Amino acid sequence: MSTTTAAIGPLVEAIRTQLPGLRMLTDETDRESYRLDETAYLKAGLPGAVVLPTETAQVAAVVRLCGEFGVPMVPRGAGTGLSGGAAGIEGGLTIAFTAMDRIVEIDRENLVAVVQPGIINAALKAAVAAEGLFYPPDPASYEMCSIGGNLGTNAGGLCCVKYGQTRESVLSLEVVMADGTVIRTGGKNVKDVAGYSLTHLFVGSQGTLAIITEATLKLRPAPPPRSTMLAFFPTLDGAGDAVAGIAQAGLSPVTLELLDRFTINAVDEMNGLGLDRTAAAMLMIESDAPGVAATDELARAEAVCRTAGATDVVRAADAQEADWLRQARRAAHYALERLGEVRMEDVSVPRSRVPDMLREVEKIAERHHVRIGTFGHAGDGNLHPDLVLERGDPDGEAKTDAVRSDLYRAAMALGGSITGEHGIGTARRAWLEEQRGADAVRVMRAIKTALDPQGILNPGRVL
């Protein structure tokens, strides 16, 4: 596989000539805003040019030209990724999907939405909600991130514990392959086992196997408004036991989120919610079951929490208060950012091992004399230990490396994963083989080589 970035000049000229209607940014200041995603501490290249297509035919033509000139490309949604997946490649071409953001169709009869990749998750949710429908995937960044990025990363979020990651809500895709061919992986039918499931392969492949230009997504009838409960625990272990206990009790809350003491304090400081700042951990548990079933589900979850040692359990007074609490949880990362430079991690373990992982995080913080605020989608066993460095710490990079290594090793030792939803990108590439094994990575490379023999689709990401 060989690519050349020196060819960006001739490529830009060819795009100007052959696609005069395509918006392209070549000014350095403009290109600079496409260098990084939200993984700001990673080093990334400056794209040689950025194109903003509005239709699939333009994407296909650009991809063909990149192949002709051997220029690497980076598909990019909103750039909120936390693995460096959409970060720039020096002298490469970034294809930004911001302007390809139409809802093609909301099909009520079949409960599907057909969308272009640039649409923001919250905009899609709002549009289908207006029709009495629901698109479940809800990353905490849902007001900023795009569906294309969600598909690229197989994004998770707060309600995956009940409705699954993005992949569970995808019926089919339209994609542009590395040679510019456009294919569809399926249709609106719920059942379809014709051939390999390319849909499942492309979702989560971070733009390394194909570029998504349209998605057919599953919708559901809108569930009832959520009932929300907070449970405070004097120990992390207690909260971890409650998470495992709720799953074992067969409950399926729509949200089961955890915040540790450090994060509770940061969130409360920022939002003034009156949370119990002395608690070692807090669980946020929500039910969207209909009618009395929600009351019953939360009552059973409360019983599990009390058995696990919860000292205080409170319900949101009304929908508005519940909304404030949810927004505060979504902003946990930004609350921690007020305290220093944050490096967000994304480990995932089997649910029963959540207490063990929480203990490991505490030990790692002590071992390296650093502050780590942990929060995340505990109901999925997916935790975000955020390393909070003093601003300008000269040893920040070394501490980050050491903490990340220990977190990854701990997660793997517990049978878990180095990333639950953010993806390998460039940030975790060095660790993939240790988790998956050389043979599995060889299979991945074979797929990559077969689909992208020139190595021009987001090279250096994932593999």
Ligand SMILES: Cc1cc2nc3c(=O)[nH]c(=O)nc-3n(C[C@H](O)[C@H](O)[C@H](O)COP(=O)(O)OP(=O)(O)OC[C@H]3O[C@@H](n4cnc5c(N)ncnc54)[C@H](O)[C@@H]3O)c2cc1C
């Ligand atoms: C505060 C905060 C909270 C977050 N919370 C969550 C969370 O709860 N759950 C979660 O999963 N993530 C979360 N994230 C991470 C991020 O928002 C998600 O990974 C999101 O899916 C990225 O979407 P994006 O549009 O910003 O994609 P980008 O960052 O632009 O791209 C992400 C990846 O998708 C690829 N891609 C983009 N568009 C396409 C396309 N059309 N075709 C093929 N590949 C494409 C890119 O190449 C890249 O590899 C959070 C981030 C922040 C900053």
